[in-house]
Amino acid sequence: MAVKGGAPARVLRVRAFAKVNLGLEVLGLRQDGYHELRTIFQTIDLHDDVVIHLRPRALDVECDHPLVPGDEGNLALRAALELRRHARVTRGARIEIAKRIPVGGGLGGGSSDAAAVLLALDRLWGVGLGPAGLQPLARRLGADVPFFLTGGTALGLGRGDEVYPLWTQVRAHLVIVAPDRPVSTSAVFARVDQSLTPRENSNTIFRFVSSDLEGLRAFPVLTNDLERAALEEAPDLAPQVRRIRGILVRGGAVLASLSGSGSSFFGLYDDARRARGAQSVLRDAGFEVLRARTVTLDQYRGFWARSLRGLRDARVSNQARSRHHGDHGRQGHPGGGRKAQGLRVDRV
Ligand code: C5P
Numbered sequence: 001m002a003v004k005g006g007a008p009a010r011v012l013r014v015r016a017f018a019k020v021n022l023g024l025e026v027l028g029l030r031q032d033g034y035h036e037l038r039t040i041f042q043t044i045d046l047h048d049d050v051v052i053h054l055r056p057r058a059l060d061v062e063c064d065h066p067l068v069p070g071d072e073g074n075l076a077l078r079a080a081l082e083l084r085r086h087a088r089v090t091r092g093a094r095i096e097i098a099k100r101i102p103v104g105g106g107l108g109g110g111s112s113d114a115a116a117v118l119l120a121l122d123r124l125w126g127v128g129l130g131p132a133g134l135q136p137l138a139r140r141l142g143a144d145v146p147f148f149l150t151g152g153t154a155l156g157l158g159r160g161d162e163v164y165p166l167w168t169q170v171r172a173h174l175v176i177v178a179p180d181r182p183v184s185t186s187a188v189f190a191r192v193d194q195s196l197t198p199r200e201n202s203n204t205i206f207r208f209v210s211s212d213l214e215g216l217r218a219f220p221v222l223t224n225d226l227e228r229a230a231l232e233e234a235p236d237l238a239p240q241v242r243r244i245r246g247i248l249v250r251g252g253a254v255l256a257s258l259s260g261s262g263s264s265f266f267g268l269y270d271d272a273r274r275a276r277g278a279q280s281v282l283r284d285a286g287f288e289v290l291r292a293r294t295v296t297l298d299q300y301r302g303f304w305a306r307s308l309r310g311l312r313d314a315r316v317s318n319q320a321r322s323r324h325h326g327d328h329g330r331q332g333h334p335g336g337g338r339k340a341q342g343l344r345v346d347r348v
Helices: 075-087 109-124 130-141 185-195 204-210 227-233 235-250 272-284 297-309 318-322 325-330
Strands: 011-029 035-055 059-063 092-098 153-157 162-165 168-171 173-177 255-258 265-269 289-293 344-347
Touching (some): 011 109, 011 185, 011 204, 011 255, 011 297, 035 204, 059 075, 075 092, 075 130, 092 109, 109 130, 173 235, 173 272, 185 227, 227 235, 227 255, 235 255, 235 265, 235 272, 265 272, 272 289
Parallel strands (some): 059 092
Antiparallel strands (some): 035 092, 035 153, 035 289, 153 162, 173 289
């Protein structure tokens, strides 16, 4: 990649955004051991910082979170290895991840880091596959990784890896409670098998997608089929979830749901004031609370276009490191300095 003066870019700093599942239906067990899903993915502006330094050959990863491995157990490193093998390049990289997205919280942090590494190294190594060409690699890495090549509000089918951006994009505020209690996705899916009944007739996701989303009426149809299994897997969370849901709903949430296989629970609000209100009630009740806004498809694309355009400071800035989760809602938003907007559905 050429930058001013013609020197090749050596460092790229990008954000890896989190996601929530606005709804999730499990339709059945597939031949490959995975589950057939219908889900609505939504990117949010809570993010990890990923800094990638070009290296002649060595490829390694470093993360500031104790639960994130520094070896091939790290999905971001596997993403880099997969791209290097696929594109037959010999170059290397050092990947630094500053974690802000809770680990094991159903917010897609590991998958998003992996997709960010694919998009960034595709550019830094001059491979040039682009998001469409990276899809097959992303699918091999994990069911949620392909979504992060697209972002915004999207329908996920198959294992969740067939991703279709929705014509209508959701702009809303979120209040997220992420208990310090990782839940294993595969364990939750295994529990679903014990209680799974055939679901061909289930249609809440399709009702949501085909509704015009007018006046927020569509959100209450959405549910998360993994919630029961997640609370069986982590029974200690059940009483907390009851309390959290009650507070979110009384605070005016149009949707209150577990994200993915948990353990994060979120409320969706059409208005920043209500979101702040729910956040403070939850804090007073002793919960760790994050606040976020949705990132639409246009905002996600705009962010990546800007990030890949030029060099960024190599260091994860002190300012970024000192940010803490509770302040998230006040941080920069990929949409720029826009004033807080309510829940709006935008045509793409
Ligand atoms: O693809 P990924 O490694 O992120 O998935 C983690 C686990 O979640 C899988 O090993 C599988 O047990 C379960 N899963 C599933 N069906 C899906 C997605 C994930 O059973 N559609």
